[in-house]
Amino acid sequence: MTTHIDNAALQELRQGFSGEILLPEAAGYDEARKLFNAMIDRRPAIIAQCDDVEDVLAAVTYGRRLELEIAVRGGGHGVAGKALTEGGLVIDLRRMNGVSVDPDARTATVAGGATMSHLDRATQPHDLATTGGRVSTTGVGGFTLGGGDGWLARKFGLACDNLLAAKLVTADSSGWPATTCWPPSW
Ligand SMILES: Cc1cc2nc3c(=O)[nH]c(=O)nc-3n(C[C@H](O)[C@H](O)[C@H](O)COP(=O)(O)OP(=O)(O)OC[C@H]3O[C@@H](n4cnc5c(N)ncnc54)[C@H](O)[C@@H]3O)c2cc1C
Structure with missing residues (x-):
């Protein structure tokens, strides 16, 4: 599924976002969408690798505004692959590991x-x-x-x-x- 990502909204999300935002063409995108269950092969439109709660808030707001399906990724061990969404937004929490x-x-x-x-x-x-x-x-x-x-x-x-x-x-x-x-x- 291809999702149109509004560039202006994306720029807004990037401003003040301390983590990393990965689109499908970015280096590291494929690595970031790997789960423990390697049978799950979904391509999110955006992976927001959050550094802190402010990043999470910004990502949730962005996903809601653009009506994207949102998935939250922790350790990625969920066998059903709920940590990934096809064409939506993944809020990747792995950097928040304190x-x-x-x-x-x-x-x-x-x-x-x-x-x-x-x-x-x-x-x-x-x-x-x-x-x-x-x-x-x-x-x-x-x-x-x-x-x-x-x-x-x-x-x-x-x-x-x-x-x-x-x-x-x-x-x-x-x-x-x-x-x-x-x-x-x-
Ligand atoms: C090899 C293996 C061994 C396992 N061993 C055990 C075991 O010994 N005992 C046991 O009880 N279970 C076990 N499980 C099952 C595992 O605990 C569950 O699948 C668990 O949900 C995985 O959590 P995760 O954060 O690693 O996975 P993820 O796939 O990242 O997350 C699982 C679900 O929780 C949500 N989620 C994760 N973190 C957050 C968060 N911070 N806030 C909101 N939502 C969140 C995700 O959105 C997703 O829906 C095992 C699974 C595997 C693959």
């Missing part, structure tokens, strides 16, 4: 594109761990959204049982930081 650990509270704050290896590397020096994917390149975000059954599940439950709160970019991109807390008192 993890900070609060050893006293025994919590970790994980950016949307971090993988299990980012999480494990940050928590291990504190002798902390939680239920994580069996393969270290799995995205923490996608894993947790799907429930997340890993090595420590029999002791600590699923990854989603250990999720305390999430900051969300909403579809109307107005809500940052829309924070959902569980339990509500947290």
Whole structure:
């Protein structure tokens, strides 16, 4: 599917965007659209490799304005390939992979594109761990959204049982930081 990309709108998106915007002719485009499941072969019109939340907000706003189908890419392990869209906009979170650990509270704050290896590397020096994917390149975000059954599940439950709160970019991109807390008192 070929999607017409409005140049003026694209220029607007590029202004102030700190990450990288890849169109099909760009070097790195094919590499960026590879998923773990190599049977998925979709060609997005735009891949927005976001550096921070402002980039994500800009990309969501752009996609909505142009009525593009939007896909969000974390670790790219989803077998059905929902991290890619044919002819639409991919919001690629892989550059947003920071993890900070609060050893006293025994919590970790994980950016949307971090993988299990980012999480494990940050928590291990504190002798902390939680239920994580069996393969270290799995995205923490996608894993947790799907429930997340890993090595420590029999002791600590699923990854989603250990999720305390999430900051969300909403579809109307107005809500940052829309924070959902569980339990509500947290
Ligand atoms: C080799 C392999 C091993 C696996 N092992 C396990 C296992 O041990 N236990 C288990 O429970 N599952 C396992 N899975 C399944 C895997 O956890 C899920 O497919 C999970 O959804 C992958 O997340 P991802 O971020 O890597 O993938 P992606 O394909 O990037 O994302 C999956 C879905 O989540 C969405 N998403 C991802 N990150 C975000 C975010 N930050 N914000 C909003 N939406 C987001 C994407 O849009 C997509 O719809 C495995 C999969 C593979 C391929």
